[in-house]
Amino acid sequence: MLTVSLDGLPDWLWAWCRDYLGGEPADVLFRLHQVSMVFGLRLTSGTDVVVKARADDGRTQACVAAQAGLAVRGFPCARPLTSAVPVGSLAVHAEELRPGGEVLHGDSPEVAARTAEVFAWLMAELAGVTVAPPLPNPPWVRWDHTDPGLWPAIDCLDGQDQSVVPWFVVDTAERARRRLLSAGLPCVLGHADFEAQNLRWHGQQVWAVHDWDSLAWQPEAALAGAASGSFASDGPPTLAPIESSEVFLTTYQEIRRRGFTAAELEIAWAASVWMAAYNAREEALRWDTAVGRTALRAQAAERLRRARA
Numbered sequence: 011m012l013t014v015s016l017d018g019l020p021d022w023l024w025a026w027c028r029d030y031l032g033g034e035p036a037d038v039l040f041r042l043h044q045v046s047m048v049f050g051l052r053l054t055s056g057t058d059v060v061v062k063a064r065a066d067d068g069r070t071q072a073c074v075a076a077q078a079g080l081a082v083r084g085f086p087c088a089r090p091l092t093s094a095v096p097v098g099s100l101a102v103h104a105e106e107l108r109p110g111g112e113v114l115h116g117d118s119p120e121v122a123a124r125t126a127e128v129f130a131w132l133m134a135e136l137a138g139v140t141v142a143p144p145l146p147n148p149p150w151v152r153w154d155h156t157d158p159g160l161w162p163a164i165d166c167l168d169g170q171d172q173s174v175v176p177w178f179v180v181d182t183a184e185r186a187r188r189r190l191l192s193a194g195l196p197c198v199l200g201h202a203d204f205e206a207q208n209l210r211w212h213g214q215q216v217w218a219v220h221d222w223d224s225l226a227w228q229p230e231a232a233l234a235g236a237a238s239g240s241f242a243s244d245g246p247p248t249l250a251p252i253e254s255s256e257v258f259l260t261t262y263q264e265i266r267r268r269g270f271t272a273a274e275l276e277i278a279w280a281a282s283v284w285m286a287a288y289n290a291r292e293e294a295l296r297w298d299t300a301v302g303r304t305a306l307r308a309q310a311a312e313r314l315r316r317a318r319a
Contacts, residue, residue, distance in 0.1 A: 016038055022098070026097060031053060031057070032055055033055035035051045036051075046223060064100065066094075069225075076136065077222040086217055087108070088218065091106060111210025116242065118254060122261070126238070128209065129237050129258075131265070144226065147227060148203065149288070151232075151288075153186070153190045175291050179294065185317075186280045186283045189318065189319035197227045197229055198233070201222075206244040231270055235279060235281035238262075239285055239313075246293065247286075247301075248305050255282055259278055279313050279316040287306060287310075290306045
């Protein structure tokens, strides 16, 4: 594995690694900075670890605890090595390095079924994990927010020119959110960013599921619905074909041995299209692409019809 320079590591990271992991960084295996800062490190002790730091929004402790519970139960995810530790305004934790595996590309019904099997396994395991609800939910599924207006308050988006967001994106979000808020279903713990880019495979076997910062507390049908629409995303968020989302939801119910009610199926379809609308809005405001908007324009009417929205 190639290493990169130690230069530029945050000052706090050296002492943190010494105090909580028993060694200082000797090499940097990789570094990423999106929602979280992620450092793959080889320590002076010879151990390879991943240290993650993100703004402490009150969710991290529950997310790390749930990840630890899953690892103990044998689910394929990196095992946390520490709990979430406050460092100034950040929440920091370390986990084992779980490298390797390939992304499963494509949005076919076959890929949908394979991915749904893993999601059903994950949801079954999470049902046995008890943590405080990781609230607020991630913004792309935060249709349950109490902020004024349609969208959850996100400063980097709200301060931009909203006129560039197509009318059909706003209309779709309004209708989907109204249906979701009317559901009155109990909430459960689930993964709210179940995308191809967050899974790794060895052949037919899933090797690792990543991004445990994205756990959410929402109705099971809404979590499954969001995953059914987003499972193929590997880069710019997109929306899977309707027939593939249908296969995802059918497979999920079969594996869980629990059929959704008619109302739950409607909520699943509403959640799939809300997440797509959120992503399409962000795409319009921030990125020079139209992947999400094109897919949403083509599918919104049918998904809303299935949601009875």
